[in-house]
Amino acid sequence: MKFSTTICAVSLVCFLFSCKSGGKKVATTINDVTETTTKPFFKLSLAQWSLNKTFNEEGVDPFKFAELAKEDGFEGLEYVNQIYNKQIESLGFDVVIDSLKVLSATHGMQNVLIMIDGEGNLADPSEAMRDKAVENHKKWVDAAHKLGCKSIRVNTFGTNDPELWVPSVADGLKKLSTYAATKNIDILCENHGWLSSDVPVLMNAIAEVNMQNCGTLPDFGNWCVKRKNGEIWGDCLEVYPDKYEGIKMMLTKAKAISAKAYDFDENGNETTIDFPRIIQMxxxxxxxxxxxxxxEGTRLSEKEGILAIKNLLLKSAKVVN
Known part of the structure; x- marks a missing residue:
């Protein structure tokens, strides 16, 4: 770490703490999280994407992530690299990462992982393009190591042809995992659309890599394997048939888990996902x-949705065997 970079990061943190607010205050109408008599068997982290509208649309400073997560009772932080694009462009990569490290320590938060987008396709059929994507991801491996994270989540787009995808993604993942192993960082594949959401195909690719630090991040949602006009995002044409079986398979190599939810009924249960069943698994x-x-819902505010998921996870932990 360069001395000048550290000074800039500390100066930025001091500036942030001198301001009472970096944007609009996030409101909530949900009651505080229900207290449990015993701690759950898992720890709770907050995925930064839950607050993407707060940061990207409402103008709240993303450097306040640790503070907001702490206020809502979380222990860990899951960063999203693209949320800091403007800060990286204006302040520099090292200053941003150093600042996040200082802020997480100040608030007593554990940095868990970084979700990486926009750094190239690790399953591109072209080896030259895969290698470029691997190189682009290496700085995020270094950042995760500096922050004290355990892993980064990568995307595995490039092709949606299983015959091309498995050897391509296995090559990209193995090259990146080999570098990440030198930093004690895990490379995680989430069911994040296309063939990564076709779990038997994904697990076949993970087996091809066959490295201890290459695993999965099961997401409760994200089960679309084919979209209209071959788009990565958009109208879904085909969904993986059994998300519960898919999660069960992914859990055999899981090093992180994402409890995604969209909406809730009057009893606080997710309307499309059986949380207690998954938590039992x-x-x-x-x-x-x-x-x-x-x-990732739209009916509740981000704050309300976050606390609703947290409540449901804690409630589910009470009923499992």
Whole structure:
């Protein structure tokens, strides 16, 4: 770490703490999280994407992430690299990462992982393009190591042809995992659309990589394997048929978990996802790490959705065997 970079980061943190607010205050009408008599078998982290509108549309400073997560009772932080694009452009990569490290320590938060977007396709059929994507991801491996994270989540787009995808993604993942192993960082594949959401195909690719630090990040949502006109995002044409079986398979290699939710009924249960069933599977798998809260609904505010997921996870933990 360069001395000048550290000075800039500390100066930025001091400036942030001198301001009472970096944007509009996030409001909530949800009651405080229900207290539990015993701690759950997992720890709770907040996925930064849950607050993407807060940061990207409402103008709240993304450097306030640790503070906001702490206020809502979370222990861990799951960063999204693209949320800091403007800060990286204006302040520099090292200043941003150093600032996040200082802020997380100041608020007593554990940095868990970084979700990486926009750094190239690790499953591109062209080896030259895959290698470029691997190189682009290396700085985020270094950043995760500096922050004290355990892993980064990568995307595996490039082709949606299984015959091309498995050897291509296995090559990209193995090259990146080899570098990440030197930093004690795990490379995680989420069911994040296309063939990464076709779990048997994904697990076949993970087996091809066959490295201890290459694993999965099961997401409760994200089950679209084919979209209209071959787009990565957009109208879904085909959904993986059994998300519960898919999650069970992914749990065999899970090093992080994303509890995604969209909406809730009058009893606080997710309207399309059986949380207690999944939490039972998580416990049966022996997983005891962080579960990240990721709200992607539209009816509730981001704050309300985050606390609703947190409540539901804690309630589900009470009923599992």
């Amino acid at each position: 998580v416990k049966d798998s022996g997983y005891t790490g962080y579960i990240g809260v990721e709200y």
